[in-house]
Structure formats: C-alpha cells, structure tokens
Amino acid sequence: MKATDPQHPLDRELSLGQMPAAVTKYLRTRGVREPWEISGTVRRDFHGAVVIPALAESAALPQTLDALAANPQPWLERFLVLVVVNNRPSASEALRRDNRRTLEMLGAARDLWPQVSLGWVDAASPGQELPEQEGVGLARKIGLDLALERLDWAGRPVLVSLDADTLVQQNYLQAVTEHFHRSAAGAAVLPFAHQTAQTPAAQEAITLYELYLRHYVLGLTLAGSPYAYHSIGSALACRACAYAAVGGMNRRHAGEDFYFLQQLAKTVGVTQLRGTLVQPSPRVLSRVMVIEHLDPGQGQRN
8 A cells, every 4th residue: 555545554644633744755755664663642732852862870860850750740741761672683591581670660650650751662572673783773763763753743842862870950841942942953963961870980081071072062053053052862852853854864883972962053043051960971972972973174164
C-alpha cells in the first residue's frame, strides 16, 4: 500500500494530531519506528517532550526523575518525559542487567513518580537492541522521533534533550516553555554547571574541564562565530518543527549534539536560554569533546 493512500496506517495516525505536512514527511522518509515504541502512556496531547537516553543508569536515573518531578504540576502535565533504555547486542551482561533493572523500575513509575507523565522505549531487550554500529545518537533520535507523534500540534511544541545522570531545577520546564514563547529562534542551549564531584581530585578535573568549555565558547564569541554556544546533549532544546526541518537527530556514536546544533544554527538559529540551570554528572569520562571536528573557518562565516 502506498504512503499516499488515505488508509495507510501512518496517515491515519498523523491525521489525528494535525501534524504539519513537513513533519509527516520527515517521519515517513527519515524517522525511525520499528521495532521501537513508547510504553507507559497513550497520550497524544503533550506541549513538549523531554527525551532521556539511558545506558546502565539505574542508579542515576531516579535522581534525574526526582528533579523533574519537583517541577510544578501544571508544567509536568504539559510534558512527556521519555526514557530510551538502550544497548547494543554485544553489550556486556553487567550493562544488560542494569538496563533490565531500569525497565523494571520504569514499569513501576506510576507508583514512584505519579506526577510525571512518564513513558519509556525498550531499545535494550533481545530483538529491540540498537544495531551494533549505532550508539547514543540513535538512542536520542529514537526518543525524539517517537515523541513527535505524541505532541499537540495545535500549539508550537518543543523537544528537550536531557541525560539520565543530569539534574534540573524546579523551574526547568517553565523556563524552556517561556523561552520559546519569547524567542524567534528555533533552538536553544541551556545554562549548565556540573554537579559536585565526590573527591577533590575528581572535582579539580571537572572544574578544569568546565573552564575549558567556557573558555572555548568565549573564544568563539570574540571571533564573531555564529556557533558560539556550548554543545552539550543534556542542555539543548528546539521547536519540534525545527527538529524535523533539519532532518532530525543524527545517529553518530558521539558528538551527536554538536552536529545537531550546527544544523539548527544554520537553519533556524540557536539562542542562549536563561533563568534555569542543568547540572550534568561530574563523571569526566562520560563527557565527549568534538572540538577537533570543528571547521576552523566557522568564525568567518556569515
């Protein structure tokens, strides 16, 4: 059956949410679907979605969900919080076991976080895993793509990227929403400050790392670069229509946030959101730098 046939399943689903034609086309031509699906909620009227990839994060994820749950109830009702539990077929048994614990925990989410509109995607169980060559880029893309079909397109819904080991403030959802009401740009980066490390040595390392990040962006700013912003996967957001316009999240193993924001900057603009703060984990080894991929001529582009 052709995709243009009015009885095509995707046509029937998308017509229910009055999804823009450009987003429908994106999902049909570039979106990821099978074998993945959202569990935990059937709602299709969210004003936004917070997507959280999780690999062996059963210990850290509850703290992230607790932080989100501290946001006021009216804002929590507007947002889908979507966790993508993922691993490759070659993942170690320890990683698989941790992911099974995460999925079991999410199955009890209504008792643990009843105020959160929580959904999850199983990209970890046998037959559901990420392809062997894929990684966090695809995990983010799965969640963001699937979230598109759960949004209320009568408004201007937004997509937010977060990590499973990152904390947020109580005004997080409100600040994101109000920023896009004010800003004409299609994307934003959020202020960040890493959590305090558990040892003095680790704290020194994360402090130096963060200073390096800020110094690097300051240099881009002084050079007049249009890419003078931090590229951190847990501190970015965009309009859902802008997400589709740039072809969605890329599927890279690492640096997916860097290249995604670069496309957004070229197409719809990236601005600095203010008024709230995200706190990534201080685990230095979990942070990925892609500065070596930066085109040295970026600061000269108009």
